Amino acid sequence: MNSVKRIVVVGGGIVGLATAWRLQQRLPGAEVTLLEKEDGVGRHQSGHNSGVLHCGLYYKPGSRRARLAVTGIRQMTEFCAEHGIAHEICGKLVVATEADEVSRLQALFERGQRNGLQGLRLLGQEALREIEPHAAGLAAIAVPQEGIADYPAVCATLARLVGSVTTGAEVTAIRRDGAEWRIEHTKGTAAADFVVTCAGLHSDRVAALTGRPRASRIVPFRGEYFLIRPERQFLVKHLIYPVPDPGLPFLGVHFTRRIGGGIEAGPNAVLALAREGYRKGIVSVADTADALLYPGLWRFLRKYGRTCWDESRRSFSRRMFCESLQKLVPEIREEDLMPGGAGVRAQAMAPNGTLVDDFDFVEGEGELHVVNAPSPGATSSLAIGAELAEMVTGRMGA
Numbered sequence: 001m002n003s004v005k006r007i008v009v010v011g012g013g014i015v016g017l018a019t020a021w022r023l024q025q026r027l028p029g030a031e032v033t034l035l036e037k038e039d040g041v042g043r044h045q046s047g048h049n050s051g052v053l054h055c056g057l058y059y060k061p062g063s064r065r066a067r068l069a070v071t072g073i074r075q076m077t078e079f080c081a082e083h084g085i086a087h088e089i090c091g092k093l094v095v096a097t098e099a100d101e102v103s104r105l106q107a108l109f110e111r112g113q114r115n116g117l118q119g120l121r122l123l124g125q126e127a128l129r130e131i132e133p134h135a136a137g138l139a140a141i142a143v144p145q146e147g148i149a150d151y152p153a154v155c156a157t158l159a160r161l162v163g164s165v166t167t168g169a170e171v172t173a174i175r176r177d178g179a180e181w182r183i184e185h186t187k188g189t190a191a192a193d194f195v196v197t198c199a200g201l202h203s204d205r206v207a208a209l210t211g212r213p214r215a216s217r218i219v220p221f222r223g224e225y226f227l228i229r230p231e232r233q234f235l236v237k238h239l240i241y242p243v244p245d246p247g248l249p250f251l252g253v254h255f256t257r258r259i260g261g262g263i264e265a266g267p268n269a270v271l272a273l274a275r276e277g278y279r280k281g282i283v284s285v286a287d288t289a290d291a292l293l294y295p296g297l298w299r300f301l302r303k304y305g306r307t308c309w310d311e312s313r314r315s316f317s318r319r320m321f322c323e324s325l326q327k328l329v330p331e332i333r334e335e336d337l338m339p340g341g342a343g344v345r346a347q348a349m350a351p352n353g354t355l356v357d358d359f360d361f362v363e364g365e366g367e368l369h370v371v372n373a374p375s376p377g378a379t380s381s382l383a384i385g386a387e388l389a390e391m392v393t394g395r396m397g398a
């Protein structure tokens with residue numbers, strides 16, 4: 001019998017990579033292997049996001065998201081500095097543009113303080129204009145700790161540190177064989193004492209490969225971006241966000257500076273017809289059927305059908321998209337917007353139709369699954385990885 005502990009991590013996004021690396025640090029004698037279905041790492045959410053370092057302003061105090069964002073941003077910033085990865089703490093403004101948003105802004109400010117954020121400031125109109133001269137708003141929160149980072153470079157660095165990463169290896173089955181797992185993938189079969197899955201947009205299905213029922217379902221929400229024409233980029237200095245809708249886990253269309261240069265506007269949140277549906281025309285019959293046969297989706301639509309419809313209309317209308325942006329920066333015009341990229345959020349939905357708010361991990365004998373890792377999953381990835389490594393260690397009795 002093999003005494004070396006063998007751990008297989010499924011999924012080479014930023015969470016899987018960070019977890020594999022943390023496992024190697026936590027259990028130096030273990031053999032950690034990572035399997036990724038694409039030809040490279042970070043090809044899905046981790047390579048298609050806003051690139052923002054979130055510090056935990058929005059999340060419910062005491063939740064995993066709050067806790068792991070607060071520690072995660074520190075760890076991520078240190079990691080970037082240590083490995084020469086581009087990042088910048090440029091600060092963010094969350095702007096209330098309507099009277100009813102001012103009380104929500106105040107509540108957000110208090111939440112940020114309860115989450116332990118340092119240096120938060122409530123600003124009036126004049127002070128907000130000193131930071132962002134072209135932003136409109138009645139009041140704002142200045143969040144000085146936040147910034148931007150090159151997450152694809154973080155993924156590439158983590159892959160190099162982990163070493164044992166097999167790409168082009170889609171996991172198709174995970175079976176118990178006595179005391180070990182047999183993990184079948186498109187490049188062969190791996191044996192493991194412990195399996196950790198971090199499969200992003202496919203996390204519910206991959207977790208179910210070990211035989212457990214899917215407690216929640218991934219419902220994909222595409223987020224589309226525009227780029228601001230170079231000659232109009234002077235309109236945005238840093239990061240400008242609206243006050244989020246408290247009923248939804250998305251932050252609303254915002255302006256972000258990209259670490260490689262340029263300003264992005266978005267993302268919206270449109271129900272997608274494919275889990276990897278990065279463009280409007282992409283339809284997956286299997287993914288659509290999976291979503292439509294899920295009672296949770298219908299319960300969600302009963303509550304948020306109107307919002308989903310508005311988001312879909314805005315997705316087809318540059319004018320509507322621009323109107324949303326003009327609430328934050330009134331001088332922005334339709335002709336300032338050039339088509340940008342898109343990302344698809346892996347959002348877990350509960351059977352009662354609510355969108356699972358917190359990071360969600362499910363564990364069992366010899367198995368641990370990440371079943372919900374929405375934003376700020378990239379910021380928090382190293383902290384998530386450390387927490388998962390601790391859980392695996394506890395389970396293995398190591």
Ligand SMILES: Cc1cc2nc3c(=O)[nH]c(=O)nc-3n(C[C@H](O)[C@H](O)[C@H](O)COP(=O)(O)OP(=O)(O)OC[C@H]3O[C@@H](n4cnc5c(N)ncnc54)[C@H](O)[C@@H]3O)c2cc1C
Nearest residue numbers: 011013014015037045046049050052171200343377378379
């Ligand atoms: C539009 C958008 C904007 C966002 N903005 C931010 C932001 O500004 N800041 C922030 O902190 N977070 C942001 N996020 C969230 C962040 O990107 C995610 O939380 C994070 O990337 C999740 O990482 P992951 O590794 O769980 O998922 P992913 O990056 O999706 O990785 C999952 C991996 O699993 C692989 N996989 C799936 N199935 C299999 C299989 N069967 N076998 C092998 N491999 C498999 C996939 O190919 C993929 O590489 C944003 C997300 C989106 C979509």
